[in-house]
Amino acid sequence: MTHLHYLGVLLFVMLCAGFIATAFKPRAPHFWRSFLYTDSVILVLYLTWDFWAISKKNWFFDSKQILNFNLLPRVPMEEVLFFIIVPFTSILTYLSLKKLTGWRVDSE
Amino acid sequence: MIYSDIALDAVIFAILIDLFVIRTQLITKGIFWLTYLVILPFQLITNWWLTSKNIVRYSPSQIIGRRIAGAPVEDLLFGFSMIVLTLSSWEFFSKRDNHDL
Numbered sequence: 001m002t003h004l005h006y007l008g009v010l011l012f013v014m015l016c017a018g019f020i021a022t023a024f025k026p027r028a029p030h031f032w033r034s035f036l037y038t039d040s041v042i043l044v045l046y047l048t049w050d051f052w053a054i055s056k057k058n059w060f061f062d063s064k065q066i067l068n069f070n071l072l073p074r075v076p077m078e079e080v081l082f083f084i085i086v087p088f089t090s091i092l093t094y095l096s097l098k099k100l101t102g103w104r105v106d107s108e
Numbered sequence: 109m110i111y112s113d114i115a116l117d118a119v120i121f122a123i124l125i126d127l128f129v130i131r132t133q134l135i136t137k138g139i140f141w142l143t144y145l146v147i148l149p150f151q152l153i154t155n156w157w158l159t160s161k162n163i164v165r166y167s168p169s170q171i172i173g174r175r176i177a178g179a180p181v182e183d184l185l186f187g188f189s190m191i192v193l194t195l196s197s198w199e200f201f202s203k204r205d206n207h208d209l
Contacts, residue, residue: 005161005163006158006163009154009157009158009163012153012154012157013150013154016150028202029202030202033201034198034201034202035198037197037201038194038197038198038201041193041197042190042193042194042197045193046190049114049118053111053114056170057167057170058110058111058114058166058167058170059111059164059165059166059167059170060164060165060167061163061164061165062162062163062164062165065161065162065163066163086190087190087194090143090147090190090191090194090195091194091195091198093143093146093147094139094143094195094198097139097142097143097146098139101139101142103137103138103139103142104139105132105134105137105139105140105199
């Protein structure tokens, strides 16, 4: 079970996303297409940073608390999921707050 | 270049992209800062969780050493840059989709 520790953190974030989605029902036209483009940017930039930081030992992961399954060299699978789940939850939060406050981003 | 330098550069990079490159200028809007304020406590919870259980650890030579909720202060810069880039990219791509540019 120890190997699931990092996944547990990600599950917590996903539960937050699930709560936001059901409680506030944020909506946007072409949500998944926009999300795909947005997250592609994030994945490329932050996985590059992650790969570099792990290589330089800026930070490192406890191999007992992760699945030790790598989609990319040196970068744990959990990190890839992190850079999908966290932006996803951030966008849901943003859309919900826009809906709740009625605040807009365009000035006109 | 230690984590502190990169994290600061990432914030500057994210702000330059938002203000001058894709010109979403989200950091000048109230809705951005409200969203950041709501996300921040959750970032602190996950930071604390990941660091207090030693799931992730940092080389002491790569950080300035000040910590907030168990995690290096650099993580706040990391998180801020990611939120700016995520939400400004979102604005950029979702607008482009709607107007079919």
